[in-house]
Amino acid sequence: MNKTKITRTMKQIVIRNGRLIDPLHGTDTVADLFIAEGKIAGIGAAPAGFVAEDAIDATGLVVTTGLVDLAARLREPGFEYKATLESEMAAAVAGGVTSICCPPDTDPPLDEPGLVTMLRQRAKNHDLARLYPVGALTVGLKGRQITEMAQLREAGCVAFSQGDVPIADLQVLYRAMQYAANFGFALRLRPEEASLVNDGVAHDGEYASRLGLTGIPVVAETIAIAQITQLMRATGCRVHLARVSSGAGVAMVREAKQHGLPLTCDVDINHVHLADVDIGYFNSQYRFDPPLRGVRDRDAIVAGLLDGTIDVICSDHSPVDDDGKLLPFAEAERGATGLELLLPLTLAWAERAGVSLPQALAKVSSTPAAMVGFEASLSVGARADLTVFDPGASWQVTTDALKSQGKNTPFLGYELKGKVRHTLVKGKRVFDA
């Protein structure tokens, strides 16, 4: 792996002449930006006494708040053969991602405060992106006993989730939501009714029927959303739906929001671009969980992003090794690497949908940041977690170009626009291309 030389002292840095895009406030201006003590110290004019010890020439580049990824698996602990904290943290900052939420579906799962503390400490030692663990909602993710949420919160968990493991018993989910509401904690739930998924591996539609792949019906998602929203009404719990995949699901979220439920949701970037028809002849790179749905579902996701029904785009980064993919479709592992593709694929969506850069970047930085619990903005006093990228620079997605240990993605070979030049976390340069 090519290691980038990183300056680790708290230098005062000036980023000159960049196109400053603040997604939180929707602003887009060209100016200098000054960093001191890990924070933004000034914009336009240097603050009093500022002495630049380091400078980045950002002429022609976009300077924006660092990307915040609500769902990226770093595979530690337990799956180090797929990826390590070190490899994926490097991938994150190479992709301009400065804050990562990792789901609890590790081995062991993140169901004890000690595990969370250890993981955060290990992440801190790498000193690259910030890590925000999502705690397990039930012990061992087994769906029977709720975890010590308050203690997990104290250990640093920003939310609670079952990862991709559904809770079969609604009584447990009901109590978990009551308990979380008691402390004001948010839950991140995958809307999926397992009994309707059964042994399904692809969207239950014409394409899966043609290929003879067992289908997962859309109703597996909508039934779950109906249950979750009913339980929200009963418990007052805040819920973030992770990776909505269907047009019907998006419509239900829209309606729930209109009724004032404290519901938010995200979609992963693959589902913004791809549909079941892209599977071709059983290409396992296109096996996702939830499955890639129909073209109309994908269009509904794009519409949901535009009207604000879908709050956030995440990478759903899931590094998988070749052994996990070189199998018949139904046996292949689900997911793809995504940390380094989140920005260029978001830019591609924005360009195609005619969305402004501040609006598009809000879906991957300021809005998810608010869900994690901090403000991401380009304002004096804000965290100097920044991504500096060239929006026009093209690069080809190749295994060599990816720092992630996971090299599997349906976008291999694609030419994408948007190249990260510099990433800063806590005011330090952690990546320079």
Place this chain on the structure above:
Amino acid sequence: MYNPQLNAQGELVHLLTTEGLPRRILTQILDRAGEFMAEVDAGNKKFPTLAGRSVFNLFFENSTRTRTTFEIAAKRLSADVTSLNIQASSTAKGETLLDTIHNLEAMGADLFVVRHAQSGAAHLIAEHVKPGIAVVNAGDGRHAHPTQALLDMYTIRHYKGDFTNLRVAIVGDILHSRVARSQIHALSTLGCPEIRVIAPKTLLPTGIESLGVHVYHDMAEGLRDVDVVAMLRLQNERMSGAYLPSTQEFFKHYGLTEEKLAYAKPDAIVMHPGPMNRGVEIDSAVADGERAVILPQVTFGIVVRMAVMEIVANNQQQAR
């Protein structure tokens, strides 16, 4: 879409599915099978086509009939045939599908006949075998069973002469049937103007109409005036539970009896891929009746498989 079964010249180098194959190739296989049939009828049962070549029958899923007919077909073409029941060996020890394939390649394989429980397994193998090695799909999951469909086409052509005036009904568990999917693609390409599927909703795949078929849930309507009735096997594990309430109820509504067959044309033929469940999907009186062509199907299966193996092996040979 790129078709992994064809080489740059448009020749068949693997047989993975009947979907997307041009009519000229389907006809070429049926014609060659017809030539073999004539030779066999004349008493000639051995041909030197694949002399010195190694055919591996890889059955990751149980089968007696298909495996045996492939074995006979390969032997008639003078190939060295090795049949492996992989379920009980390598994969049980943890070896991956592609590891198994690469090991057999190292043993000098020229042609793989593959049956696998997962849809797409034959495609995966075809994508990863060395150049010059052919793959013939002998059934993958619910996806495709192209040689069965081709022998069905051979049978239909044998009895009906032409496809362009026929009404064909496919009856039974369409949802889980690789045979039905392959039949539908082959019939469409060969010009059959009306393909019907008859099944309860629990045994029909979502959006099956997109393959160009007419859907019926009632046998009397679906069989009316058809020329060909293609029955499917109903697997025992699906006969109770969420798919169907009972064997008896299925037989009553969807089992092929003389009474229901009376809705079809008087000269309609009845096909079945075997093995049959008598009294479940088909009544013995029909199965043994004069309109059943189930045993000739088995005979035709051998010459069709000979034709397929000869064509793909020869086309691969030229690529070496």
